[in-house]
Amino acid sequence: MKIVVMGAGALGAYFGARWHDAGHEVINLVREGRAEQLRTHGLKIKSNVEDTEWKDPAVVEDPSSIEDPDLVVLAVKGYHLEGTIPWLKTLVKKGAKVLPLLNGVEHYEILEKELGEEAVLGGLAFIIATLDDQGHVIHTSDFHDIVFGPLHPSQEAICEELSVASNQATLNSRMSSEILEEIWKKYMFITAFSGITTAMNTPIGEIRSSPPTFRIAKRMLEDMQRLSVTRGVKIGQKEVDQAFKQLQNLDDHMTSSMHQDRRKGLPLEVEHLHGGAIRLAEEKSLTLPYIETIYGILKPHDGME
Numbered sequence: 690m691k692i693v694v695m696g697a698g699a700l701g702a703y704f705g706a707r708w709h710d711a712g713h714e715v716i717n718l719v720r721e722g723r724a725e726q727l728r729t730h731g732l733k734i735k736s737n738v739e740d741t742e743w744k745d746p747a748v749v750e751d752p753s754s755i756e757d758p759d760l761v762v763l764a765v766k767g768y769h770l771e772g773t774i775p776w777l778k779t780l781v782k783k784g785a786k787v788l789p790l791l792n793g794v795e796h797y798e799i800l801e802k803e804l805g806e807e808a809v810l811g812g813l814a815f816i817i818a819t820l821d822d823q824g825h826v827i828h829t830s831d832f833h834d835i836v837f838g839p840l841h842p843s844q845e846a847i848c849e850e851l852s853v854a855s856n857q858a859t860l861n862s863r864m865s866s867e868i869l870e871e872i873w874k875k876y877m878f879i880t881a882f883s884g885i886t887t888a889m890n891t892p893i894g895e896i897r898s899s900p901p902t903f904r905i906a907k908r909m910l911e912d913m914q915r916l917s918v919t920r921g922v923k924i925g926q927k928e929v930d931q932a933f934k935q936l937q938n939l940d941d942h943m944t945s946s947m948h949q950d951r952r953k954g955l956p957l958e959v960e961h962l963h964g965g966a967i968r969l970a971e972e973k974s975l976t977l978p979y980i981e982t983i984y985g986i987l988k989p990h991d992g993m994e
């Protein structure tokens with residue numbers, strides 16, 4: 690399979706390297722700084738599961754040189770989405786489908802509007818990964834999963850193909866016929882998990898040790914569940930309870946990628962995640978008191994204009 694990784698950061702470079710190791714053609718479509726980093730240092734994956742090294746990763750800075758791409762794996766941060774549209778349009782014209790692995794949901798409407806509904810698959814990822822100062826991936830979780838599925842009937846074949854490719858690689862994957870629900874379940878979880886860990890600037894263990902603080906995370910899950918209903922997505926109390934249980938079961942030291950970004954002084958995805966939820970809620974005259982509170986606390990830290 691020919692896979693273009695757009696957003697070859699912690700998440701994109703990780704999964705790209707895994708597909709490459711399994712014998713698939715993977716091209717990292719990157720901007721100047723990341724291109725130089727990958728060309729100078731190569732790509733090492735230091736992983737809880739299995740280390741690997743791609744000494745001479747395929748690096749391209751212009752999509753016009755890429756022939757017959759099957760799939761673009763989109764793994765930029767939410768605040769970089771707009772900048773990806775021109776290159777994505779070029780690749781979609783060449784026949785590629787786009788698999789976004791970003792957290793959140795707001796990007797789907799934008800991508801479908803810009804690229805057409807048939808071009809955009811549904812996807813999400815579960816992993817804890819970050820880049821070190823040479824641009825190598827540090828993967829610290831035992832999990833490294835992607836879930837994907839068709840959002841349009843014409844996408845079944847490419848999803849099947851990705852399923853085969855992923856089964857050959859050192860990663861866990863699952864094709865889902867209910868990908869929209871999966872995306873929303875993750876959205877519900879991540880707004881609560883990233884919200885509470887980043888706002889409190891501490892991993893989940895310390896938050897759980899203060900029940901009134903941990904309860905805020907539960908209330909955020911409930912806000913998100915009410916929002917999902919207004920969007921016609923089937924998420925109920927059962928899914929809230931499951932997500933809360935997940936938060937209860939995480940290892941004490943575990944934290945969100947947003948909190949890792951706060952620790953590094955990087956911009957945060959708060960506008961894309963919490964801001965996006967508030968905008969969707971406003972369209973339905975719904976208020977999300979806990980999401981709005983955490984949004985207000987995080988906003989001064991997001992480092993964006």
Ligand SMILES: NC(=O)C1=CN([C@@H]2O[C@H](COP(=O)(O)OP(=O)(O)OC[C@H]3O[C@@H](n4cnc5c(N)ncnc54)[C@H](OP(=O)(O)O)[C@@H]3O)[C@@H](O)[C@H]2O)C=CC1
Pocket residue numbers: 695696697698699700701718719720721722723764765766767769772773790791792814815816817818819820946958
């Ligand atoms: N890291 C994790 O553990 C997890 C992350 N996620 C989600 O995955 C998404 C990506 O996160 P993460 O991998 O951590 O982010 P990173 O910042 O590590 O990587 C994003 C990459 O996107 C690149 N990029 C930005 N704009 C463009 C563009 N126009 N063209 C090409 N490349 C571009 C950046 O490169 P440049 O150097 O040029 O800016 C950077 O390398 C986020 O939505 C995050 O929430 C989900 C699960 C876990």
Ligand SMILES: CC(C)(CO)C(=O)C(=O)O
Pocket residue numbers: 792814815816817879882883944945946947
């Ligand atoms: C919750 C987690 C770690 C799962 O992948 C995640 O998506 C994130 O922190 O961004």
